[in-house]
Every structure is written in C-alpha cells, then in structure tokens.
Amino acid sequence: xxxxxxxxxxxxxxxxxxxxxxxxxxxxxxxxxxxxxxxxxxxxxxxxxxxxxxxxxxxxxxxxxxxxxxxxxxxxxxxxxxxxxxxxxxxxxxxxxxxxxxxxxxxxxxxxxxxxxxxxxxxxxxxxxxxxxxxxxxxxxxxx
Amino acid sequence: xxxxxxxxxxxxxxxxxxxxxxxxxxxxxxxxxxxxxxxxxxxxxxxxxxxxxxxxxxxxxxxxxxxxxxxxxxxxxxxxxxxxxxxxxxxxxxxxxxxxxxxxxxxxxxxxxxxxxxxxxxxxxxxxxxxxxxxxxxxxxxxxxxxxxxxxxxxxxxxxxxxxxxxxxxxxxxxxxxxxxxxxxxxxxxxxxxxxxxxxxxxxxxxxxxxxxxxxxxxxxxxxxxxxxxxxxxxxxxxxxxxxxxxxxxxxxxxxxxxxxxxxxxxxxxxxxxxxxxxxxxxxxxxxxxxxxxxxxxxxxxxxxxxxxxxxxxxxxxxxxxxxxxxxxxxxxxxxxxxxxxxxxxxxxxxxxxxxxxxxxxxxxxxxxxxxxxxxxxxxxxxxxxxxxxxxxxxxxxxxxxxxxxx
Numbered sequence: 001x002x003x004x005x006x007x008x009x010x011x012x013x014x015x016x017x018x019x020x021x022x023x024x025x026x027x028x029x030x031x032x033x034x035x036x037x038x039x040x041x042x043x044x045x046x047x048x049x050x051x052x053x054x055x056x057x058x059x060x061x062x063x064x065x066x067x068x069x070x071x072x073x074x075x076x077x078x079x080x081x082x083x084x085x086x087x088x089x090x091x092x093x094x095x096x097x098x099x100x101x102x103x104x105x106x107x108x109x110x111x112x113x114x115x116x117x118x119x120x121x122x123x124x125x126x127x128x129x130x131x132x133x134x135x136x137x138x139x140x141x142x143x144x
Numbered sequence: 145x146x147x148x149x150x151x152x153x154x155x156x157x158x159x160x161x162x163x164x165x166x167x168x169x170x171x172x173x174x175x176x177x178x179x180x181x182x183x184x185x186x187x188x189x190x191x192x193x194x195x196x197x198x199x200x201x202x203x204x205x206x207x208x209x210x211x212x213x214x215x216x217x218x219x220x221x222x223x224x225x226x227x228x229x230x231x232x233x234x235x236x237x238x239x240x241x242x243x244x245x246x247x248x249x250x251x252x253x254x255x256x257x258x259x260x261x262x263x264x265x266x267x268x269x270x271x272x273x274x275x276x277x278x279x280x281x282x283x284x285x286x287x288x289x290x291x292x293x294x295x296x297x298x299x300x301x302x303x304x305x306x307x308x309x310x311x312x313x314x315x316x317x318x319x320x321x322x323x324x325x326x327x328x329x330x331x332x333x334x335x336x337x338x339x340x341x342x343x344x345x346x347x348x349x350x351x352x353x354x355x356x357x358x359x360x361x362x363x364x365x366x367x368x369x370x371x372x373x374x375x376x377x378x379x380x381x382x383x384x385x386x387x388x389x390x391x392x393x394x395x396x397x398x399x400x401x402x403x404x405x406x407x408x409x410x411x412x413x414x415x416x417x418x419x420x421x422x423x424x425x426x427x428x429x430x431x432x433x434x435x436x437x438x439x440x441x442x443x444x445x446x447x448x449x450x451x452x453x454x455x456x457x458x459x460x461x462x463x464x465x466x467x468x469x470x471x472x473x474x475x476x477x478x479x480x481x482x483x484x485x486x487x488x489x490x491x492x493x494x495x496x497x498x499x500x501x502x503x504x505x506x507x508x509x510x511x512x513x514x515x516x517x518x519x520x521x522x523x524x525x526x527x528x529x530x531x532x533x534x535x536x537x538x539x540x541x542x543x544x545x546x547x548x549x550x551x
Contacts, residue, residue, distance in 0.1 A: 006498055010491075010549055018550070041490055042507045042514065042521035064520045066490035067550070122494060 008118035009125070010067065013075075018067040023077035027060045032142045036135045038127050043069040047135045051143050054084045061132065068116075068125050073132030075112055085140050092133045092140075099126045147440055147448040153530045155180040155436075163500035169535045172502045174319050174347060174479040174526030176369045179433075183372055186432035190425050198424055199398060199415070213424050216431025217414075220379050223434045224345075224364060225355040230384055233414040234427050237378035238346040239269040241365035242313075244380055244417060245342055246273040248390040249363075250311060256282030259308045261334075263325070264290040264516050265318045268509040270344040274313055283310070290516055294321035294469035298329065305333045312341045316348035316359070320508045320524065321469030322453070322476035324348070331360040340386075346370055350528070351449055351477050353442040356381055368426060373433030377426035380417070387413040394419035445529055449478040452527050456480055456536045463543050468517055478527030481508070484543060486550045489523040495549060496542035503539070 027048035037044045043065030050058030059077045063070060076095075080088040095113060098104035101120050119129045153159050156178045161168055170178060196206040198213045214229070221229045235241045254260060260274050264287050278285040288304050289297045296314075305312065312334045317324050331341045340362040345354055350371035356364050361381070368377035382390075392399055392410055396419035401409040410416045437445065450473045457480065460467050465482040484492060489505035496503055504524045507514045514520065525539055 006495065006549070009494065015550070040506060042511075043490075044520055066488035068490070125490070125494065128490065 011115040013115045014071040017071035017074040021074040023060045025060050032139045034139050049139045069128040069131045072129045076132045092137050095133050147444040149532045166500035169501040169538045171525040172504050173528035182436050183432045187429045190428045212428045216427045219431040219434040233380040233417045235378045237367040238365045241380035243273050244393045246277050248393045250277050254283050254310050258283040258310045261286050261312045263288040265513050294323050309339045315344040317477045319347045320481050320510045322479045327359050352446045368430035373430040374426045376423040377430045396420045453478045459540050481522040481524045487546050489521045492523045492546050495546040499542040
C-alpha cells in the first residue's frame with residue numbers, strides 16, 4: 001500500500017526523465033536566459049530559450065534539484081520545443097491548473113505530462129514540479 | 145542518572161499518534177521539539193486557574209499570573225546559570241532576542257569603520273540582522289571560515305578579531321553541522337579587544353548544559369519551542385550592566401516608568417525590554433519545560449544524545465551516506481546533516497515519510513553554509529531525549545528503500 005502511493009509520485013516516466021534528462025545543457029547563443037530557484041528547498045534552474053519569430057525553436061535547462069523538479073523541467077523542454085509562444089503558454093497554464101487540482105483541459109495534448117498529476121497529493125512538492133513551468137512563463141514574456 | 149528514552153517517550157502525548165499506521169519516528173527536533181504532558185498541562189492550568197495580565201492589577205488573580213510569569217524567569221536564569229533574573233528578558237524567540245541586540249545595543253554602539261564578526265555556519269537568524277545592521281551603519285560584516293570538517297578556523301582568529309571588531313555573533317551549536325563551537329575561546333579573544341560576544345544558543349540550550357559565566361557571554365539567546373516548551377517564547381540573557389545602559393527596543397505599555405506628552409522614562413530591567421502584553425502562558429510553559437529538562441538532568445540529556453549520535457553516525461556511514469560536520473561526538477550535537485548519492489534530500493524526505501519518519505530537507509536556514517559545503521540542500525535527522533536506537537534503525541531502513549527508487 002505504501003509502495004502504491006509512492007508509485008503515484010515516482011512514476012516510471014518521471015524517474016526516466018530524472019535519470020536521463022532531455023535537453024539538458026546550455027544554449028549558446030541564446031535569446032533568453034533565466035535563473036530561478038525555490039528558495040525554501042534549494043532547487044535551482046537555468047532555462048535557455050531561442051526564438052524564430054514567435055516560434056520557440058530552442059530550449060535547454062541546467063539545474064540542481066529533486067527528481068520532481070528536474071523531471072518536470074526535462075519533460076517540459078521536450079513538450080514545448082517547436083511550439084509557438086501562445087501554444088507554449090497555454091500548455092504551461094494547463095500544467096499549473098492541473099497542479100492546482102483543477103481539470104487541465106485536453107489530456108491528450110499533455111501526453112506524458114499527465115504523469116505529474118500524482119504530485120498534487122504531495123502539496124509541498126507542487127512548487128518543485130512548477131519551477132520549470134513558472135520560469136518558462138517568465139521567459140515567454142521576454143520573446144525578442 | 146542515565147536517561148531511558150522509552151520512559152521519556154511516554155511523557156509525550158504526540159507519540160500516541162500513528163503516522164500512516166506506523167510508529168511516529170520524529171527526527172526533526174532541531175526544527176522544533178515535541179512537548180511533554182507536563183508542559184501542556186501547565187499551560188492549561190495557567191489558563192484555567194491563573195490567567196490575568198501581569199504587573200498591572202492589584203487583585204489576587206493578577207498576583208498569581210505575575211508570580212507564574214516571574215517564576216518562569218527565575219527558572220530560565222537558573223537554567224543558564226545567570227547571576228540574576230534581572231538579566232533575563234523574555235522575547236518571542238531567538239530571532240527576536242538577536243534583533244533586540246541589533247536594534248538596542250548595536251545601533252547605539254556599532255559605527256562606520258567598525259566590524260561585526262559572524263561565522264560561515266550561522267543560522268540566517270544570526271546573520272541577516274547583522275547584514276541589516278552593518279548596511280545601515282556602514283560597518284563591515286566579516287565571516288569566520290569553516291574548515292572541511294565543519295569546524296571554525298580558529299587558527300585565523302588573529303585576522304578576524306581585531307581592535308575594529310565590536311561584536312562577535314556565534315552559534316554555540318550548529319543547526320546544520322551539529323558542531324559545538326569554542327565560544328569561550330572566542331569570548332576571550334573579543335574581550336581582549338574590548339568588544340562583546342553574542343551567543344546563539346537556540347540549538348545548544350535544549351541539548352547540553354549551558355552556563356553564561358563559563359562561556360563569558362555578554363548576550364545569549366535561546367527559544368522555548370526547541371526545548372520542550374511552547375512556541376512564542378524565548379530568552380535574551382544580557383549582562384545587567386549592558387541591559388541597564390541599552391536604549392529600549394519596542395515602545396509601549398509596561399516598558400515605561402513615566403510617560404509625558406513628549407517623552408517617557410523607562411522601567412527597570414528586564415521590563416524595559418518587554419513592551420505590551422507578553423506571551424505570558426508561553427513563558428510559563430517555558431518555565432515548565434525548564435523544570436522538565438532539569439528533572440532529566442542536562443548532563444543526562446547530553447550523554448544520551450552523544451550515545452545515540454554515535455550510533456546514528458555509524459549507521460549512516462554504513463549505508464554510504466555523506467555526513468557533514470564533525471565525526472567526534474565530543475565536538476558535536478545530534479543534528480546530523482547528510483546526503484545520499486543520487487537521491488535528492490527532498491525525495492529522501494518524501495520517501496522516508498511513508499515509513500512515518502520525519503526528517504528535514506533543504507538548506508536549514510543556512511544558505512551560505514550550503515554553498516560552503518557545495519551542496520544545494522541536505523537531509524537532516526536531529527535527535528532528542530525521546531529518540532531511540534529503534535528510531536535510527538527505522539530511518540536506515542527507509543534510506544535503503546529510497547536508494548532503491550533511484551538506483
């Protein structure tokens with residue numbers, strides 16, 4: 001039973017992204033670079049974005065943090081790369097709604113990201129899951 | 145007299161609570177301690193039989209509440225071997241005690257060109273007030289370094305304590321590393337230069353005998369809630385001579401002698417520093433906590449924690465955890481910070497929580513020290529009078545599980 005509830009948090013796809021993060025590293029040159037952290041827990045994230053017009057054509061991250069924060073950031077980079085600014089913003093808002101315990105909207109659109117839903121049952125970890133997404137939303141405001 | 149933690153445990157009602165159906169393994173006492181029945185019942189008794197405002201009314205009930213409050217002050221004085229209850233100021237806790245010294249003594253005495261010395265291992269509550277003070281006054285804030293074993297670089301003292309140093313601010317026991325710092329040596333060094341020393345005893349007071357004369361401390365601060373007492377109460381000890389000279393901290397009722405339209409005169413110490421209605425029941429509860437710890441004996445408390453800390457360190461090493469801070473239990477208390485390879489402290493804390501184990505994960509209000517250690521966060525298990533070897537064993541089992549998740 002204990003195992004079951006932890007299974008909801010540490011889903012295989014999350015552990016996979018934590019062990020083998022996608023788009024990890026720095027983009028040089030880059031249009032936008034943001035450094036953000038969760039001051040209470042020490043998770044740190046650097047996010048790099050490159051745009052072609054309104055399209056998010058490059059995204060990468062560096063950071064130190066727990067499995068939830070790093071896996072969420074990794075999944076995010078895979079998911080939003082190639083989207084335009086409006087689509088990326090919509091996706092980030094969906095994830096934030098999901099973390100607030102609301103209906104995220106189109107589940108099919110979210111794909112693997114639905115695996116983050118288990119985090120909702122661990123309220124103190126929600127900010128871990130949202131570190132990347134909140135940073136992305138700020139970065140999207142800086143599109144050149 | 146040796147301490148039997150299984151007997152002590154029975155004094156703490158919270159251990160009747162099950163966590164996810166399991167024994168509650170509380171390993172976060174450096175954060176806040178649990179409360180024994182003796183303290184909880186004393187607070188209830190106060191509210192049911194003695195409650196009135198203190199020092200203000202002539203009726204019998206107010207005499208009782210004042211006696212309870214002032215009795216707690218006398219107990220606190222005795223607890224740290226202070227020469228008189230007059231040297232004990234009640235505050236909300238260590239943070240307020242330190243800020244009192246900042247606003248009252250330091251604002252009047254630290255000027256541009258002076259230096260204030262802290263250490264690299266200070267809790268934010270004994271660092272940020274001094275950042276604010278030095279920024280405001282134009283004084284310089286310096287940080288005595290910590291070596292790789294988590295000990296202060298006492299070999300550098302000559303460079304860091306000079307005739308410019310007005311105040312040394314140091315924790316007696318580190319909340320992250322557990323290190324017990326050589327406070328007397330620091331006190332001797334700063335006194336030779338004509339400066340003062342403020343001792344943050346928030347971590348030490350609950351766990352070991354503290355004697356302000358032995359330490360030769362000018363100021364010493366501690367909190368009720370980490371030593372079996374309620375939240376909302378704490379103590380600032382100050383030498384009477386200093387407290388007499390210091391301007392007030394907060395202005396308001398009770399701290400005055402006479403008030404005129406445009407000025408006032410101040411009450412005698414310690415009341416000069418206790419403006420407004422204080423946390424009376426909490427101070428009384430702190431007095432009961434002091435009684436409780438005295439009944440166990442602080443030497444016994446320390447001996448129990450040394451024995452259990454040695455056991456925990458041995459087990460942590462065996463599971464391959466990287467432990468920060470001194471390995472010699474003579475030089476440290478029972479706050480043990482560690483990292484387990486490949487498992488972030490947050491994940492660790494979430495996973496062991498499934499086994500009913502409470503540990504802290506994060507920077508423990510010591511971000512500069514985290515940078516010094518080169519880690520973004522650590523896990524911390526901290527031991528107290530009610531912890532047993534079984535608690536440590538449950539933690540170790542849970543750590544093995546955590547490693548399994550991320551292997």
